[in-house]
Amino acid sequence: MRIFNELVVRRRVLEINDFATMLLFVFGLVTLSVLGTNCDRNALLYRVDISLPPKEGRDEASDILSIKDTVNGLTNISVLFSFKELGNPRVVLVLDVEKACRWNQLTQYLSSSGYEYSSRTLYHCSDYAKELGVDIPKDMWETSFGDEELMIEQKTFPFNDLSTVDYNLKMRWKFEKDIGILKSGHKAACFRTLAEYPVQLMYFGPIKPSGIEAIEEVVHAPGNFETEITQIQNLDYYTGQCN
Structure with missing residues (x-):
């Protein structure tokens, strides 16, 4: 009887583990569908901080104005707020990313320009x-x-x-x-x-x-x-x- 009870318990544990694994798999699929390249997902808000690292011959004002013009021209990304930190070569943006597949417009531009940046997701x-x-x-x-x-x-x-x-x-x-x-x-x-x-x-x-x-x-x-x-x-x- 004891052996039988142990087998029943082990079977239930295996069933629970299988169910948990299935849930993780489903959660993974949902997460991939949200974070992937689906252009029809809901809009997300982001704060993006852009820093201009020291560089010989850099025209800080020109670079910041270039960031300003470039960001305002992005497709399916709306600029809700844009600020310049006083005393530092740093730009702070609040963006409404209407389509996830357009996000790389910004990251590719920043990376190719040699700017340092970080982002965090926001909600109102x-x-x-x-x-x-x-x-x-x-x-x-x-x-x-x-x-x-x-x-x-x-x-x-x-x-x-x-x-x-x-x-x-x-x-x-x-x-x-x-x-x-x-x-x-x-x-x-x-x-x-x-x-x-x-x-x-x-x-x-x-x-x-x-x-x-x-x-x-x-x-x-x-x-x-x-x-x-x-x-x-x-x-x-x-x-x-x-x-």
Whole structure:
């Protein structure tokens, strides 16, 4: 009887392993269909950072303007935002990649030009807030900025031994505070880095005393976050000329 029971257990284990293997196979097929060269997949948002490494005789302004013109001319890739980091030869883009098979237009250009680049997948803060039960209409966020002093504020929210429920409540509270800041007249755009924990949010917006005060209020509130601020300028207004 004992031998029989052991055989039954082993058989069930094998059946479970076979089922798990089948699930992994199916998951692999689905993943390949999404990440492959299927031009009909859903659009994805990306942040792309492009750096110009030091090079003798390099005309930094000319190269940055070339990046600007090239990216704006890509097919099936829309430029939502484009910025130049102040004090550094770095361009920051937020792109809507409408067709995956068009992505190589950008990577081939950057590689052939000798630029260093990195990318991360994003999705809109309104979509993430909605998952938490907070309704922030997308039209409350900015879709463009003028020739003004701008910043990227990158916020990382540590777990601090919180449960998943408490962590989600913390993020919900953050978005509820955002609604008040936006209603007060502060302009901003917001994206979350996809599939990264702890949660990382990126805000793009003008540097204004009222906005800084609102940010400080949130920073010093319970359950604070880590923040990194980078000053930028709108690439649409970049000329590379000294004023």
